[in-house]
Amino acid sequence: MRRSKLLAILLMSAMILASFAGCGQSIKSATTTSEVSSEVSTDEADSPSSSDSVSESSGKYYDPTDSVESIIKDAASKGKVGNWGLGNEYEVQALLAKYGQPITFLSQAFDMDGFDNDTILLASAMTYNELGLVKNSYEGGYGYGDQVGIIDMNDEGVAMLEDNIFCTREFAQKHPNTVKAFLYASMKGWEYACQNPEEAAEIVYKYGSSVSGDHQAYMASEVKKLVETDTTGAPVKDYGNMDEKAMQQTLDLAKQYIQLSDPDAAKKLQSMTLDDIRDASYIKEAMASDGKFGELEKTSVSIQLKWLPQAQFMGYYVALDKGFYKDVGLDVTIIPGGGDIGETTAVYTGQVDFGVTWVSNLIAANAGGMDLLQIAQVYQRSGLVLVYKLN
């Protein structure tokens, strides 16, 4: 009897301890995740500790002289290639396939902790966002500096175009003047932002502070490169231009790597042509115009971003802040994205008029039965890289 009581006391105390330990942990970690989900805005990993771990474990990573092929083969064989998935993975899969590797990858969180703690050896990163966090040591950065190397999708010939502007085909047909006016003012915003990236970063920071001011400035300078250079590295003068070759490459890769379980959608995807997803006439006419578009069919419009407010979308914030939208007679609302808010769904259902998405996501959405129309291509080259640590 006494023994069973003692045993019970022991179990009880273990239970209470466990429950309290669990509570503390969950609160602490819950806050970390919320920080993380807002793109690491607070002082997380401090730079000295992470650089220590690098120097301690030398020989574990890659050398600057290693070929892209050997790095990819090594990381893939260890199953340590990371990507966020959910439609961001096709370029990485194309790259893995190029070097004869299985196209599976780890689900990467929206922070770089997995890369930092070596769960992921070859991590996906956007040049303007995660790569900056990995390299820089400002607030929220991991401070690796030159201790990392990258594999660029453009150099590897597997680039797919990313941020565009789209609406439904029906909306474009019913509101041609509104569409042109919106594109004209938006491109004016992008032009101004690329000429004054620092000011653009400050404007974005003013409208939404999902990341630190320093990181916004870094982002603006990197986004400028994506908007003003094409996949071959040649400069681009026409903002929003849809390069036929890059669009075709995007569509071809999409057909290969977008896996659809729905047989109807899969069939539709394979028979898709560029005309099913884009119409270049709006941006051409808008850019050739003098900024007068006659009577606008709709003056109050909204645009759904793909992600949280950050310099990735600086053109729209600049156009709004500088009054470019007002000048063409538009009242524009910018709606930030984030998480699982599908920009394609939001535009398709008419909650918003315009959206920013990746071309591959638009292709998948149209294959699934939407009728979306790309009206401008803002990013002229892929901003996705794979980042690895150097010994």
Added chain:
Amino acid sequence: MENGYLNTKSNSLNVKTSEGTDPNQVKSRSKPELNKDGVTTVIYPVLFGVFILLLWQTQLLHKILGTDTFTLPLPGRIINIILGNIPEILKNVQATVIVAAGGLVLGSALGYLLGIVAMAFPQWGYGGISIASAFTAVPIVAIAPILNNLTKDFSDDPNARSMLAKTLVVMITCTVSMSINAYRGFTELKPYSLDLMKSYAASPMTVFLKLRMPNSLPYVFTALRVSVPTSIISALVSEYFAEYIIGVGRQIREGIVLAQYATAWAYIIVACAIGILMYAILLIAEGIILKDRRNR
């Protein structure tokens, strides 16, 4: 052969009695009436389901809800997707069911154990359980990413450590209802039964094994009726955050994010089927195990 013969015989007997004015008439009539009741309780919901399906397939439902065939695809298309992807779906179902069932078993076992502990210390046992029930208030969405991080070092295989993280989430959500119900099962005894045991000078262990444990059995099933659906919901949600991409919940998310609503719906139907099936298994198990008890 013999059975068949007997059946036909009893049938003819029934017919005979229903025609005549036997005193047995009441008895024989009450039997088919009971069957009729059983049939109608099944038929009405089924008819309603068929009615909804008809509305759905003929797109009247879309008009009522103000939606279109893209956001709410037709049943024919959904079934087509399910039939066309059976191996892929089974792989995901397997991952989800292992997580849900594993977490359910672990969580219920832990909950039962906590119930025993609480029973041993009635003064603060119930209070302790009430505190522990705060765990149910922790949203799955919050604990899933945390457990992912906590289990990082468990294994080099991302599938294995994801499985562990997901199972732990399910376990946590299943523990509390079991511990509360088990505690009630141990303490809410039939009047005088404890006094009777005392009069036998039974040791607390004997009281536990012969009285409390059998008494807790129906309460265990009450807890499981809550836990089984919860375990499936937790498994589906925890898959959203898992490192390794597998499971019915994850496929629903992928389908919706990639604007593949028909595929997402196919997996939603599969998720419903898993839920109904597991609940049905529970009810059957309950029927078999508690059968003697009811007859008594």
